[in-house]
Amino acid sequence: xxxxxxxxxxxxxxxxxxxxxxxxxxxxxxxxxxxxxxxxxxxxxxxxxxxxxxxxxxxxxxxxxxxxxxxxxxxxxxxxxxxxxxxxxxxxxxxxxxxxxxxxxxxxxxxxxxxxxxxxxxxxxxxxxxxxxxxxxxxxxxxxxxxxxxxxxxxxxxxxxxxxxxxxxxxxxxxxxxxxxxxxxxxxxxxxxxxxxxxxxxxxxxxxxxxxxxxxxxxxxxxxxxxxxxxxxxxxxxxxxxxxxxxxxxxxxxxxxxxxxxxxxxxxxxxxxxxxxxxxxxxxxx
Numbered sequence: 317x318x319x320x321x322x323x324x325x326x327x328x329x330x331x332x333x334x335x336x337x338x339x340x341x342x343x344x345x346x347x348x349x350x351x352x353x354x355x356x357x358x359x360x361x362x363x364x365x366x367x368x369x370x371x372x373x374x375x376x377x378x379x380x381x382x383x384x385x386x387x388x389x390x391x392x393x394x395x396x397x398x399x400x401x402x403x404x405x406x407x408x409x410x411x412x413x414x415x416x417x418x419x420x421x422x423x424x425x426x427x428x429x430x431x432x433x434x435x436x437x438x439x440x441x442x443x444x445x446x447x448x449x450x451x452x453x454x455x456x457x458x459x460x461x462x463x464x465x466x467x468x469x470x471x472x473x474x475x476x477x478x479x480x481x482x483x484x485x486x487x488x489x490x491x492x493x494x495x496x497x498x499x500x501x502x503x504x505x506x507x508x509x510x511x512x513x514x515x516x517x518x519x520x521x522x523x524x525x526x527x528x529x530x531x532x533x534x535x536x537x538x539x540x541x542x543x544x545x546x547x548x549x550x551x552x553x554x555x556x557x558x559x560x561x562x563x564x565x566x567x568x569x570x571x572x573x574x575x576x577x578x579x580x581x582x583x584x585x586x587x588x589x590x591x592x593x594x595x596x597x598x599x600x601x602x
Contacts, residue, residue: 402417533556534557
């Protein structure tokens, strides 16, 4: 079982992108594209043991920054990260924290960047995403150790979803943050979701936990799918299930490709995973 890991569909379609930084025991969790600039292409967020969480900027150069709020470094668990154009937003425990892209790009390696603001979403935020002036924040569910509120368990036609993603209306480029702390839409998702990507006509979910294979689910979003301000993702809208190496984390879509982060070569896990992945990969949505 350990030496027989095969992912034919993934290996045929996947293209290697940026190398994932793994210094000092860094555990990567979040991934997003950055606005075009000479040095950096993507941002990766994650956490370390007994050390402030980090954001890496990766491209022709690589550097890390920490975030500072009220004069103190943030030591919360950094989950996902997303870019609104002028701001980066990180899932930090029960809050989303926002800070300027320009300050992150101009900061020195290892420096602290001040958080512009933060707000609580009503969820334990594992991942986040920005698309079409809407900011999404989602929770992770696993029965044994990451339960969610019972009201988030939605059953229909024999299928049960266990977690929520909240969508918040933002102004252009999230300049003023979100317009209201009440979500304009709730997306009902299955267990083990590590990341979401919203794009024209579809939604992708990255699902994984531990050693079992990852699954990247692709859903078609149709008119009329929203009922009572809720969009439920289930097998009726599932277009594809891409089986991938274990420990897929956050994802994002750009120019018809889906970019996937993995944490399987982090120091915490590398000794016992079936395939150690130290690179961001992209696959075509088609």
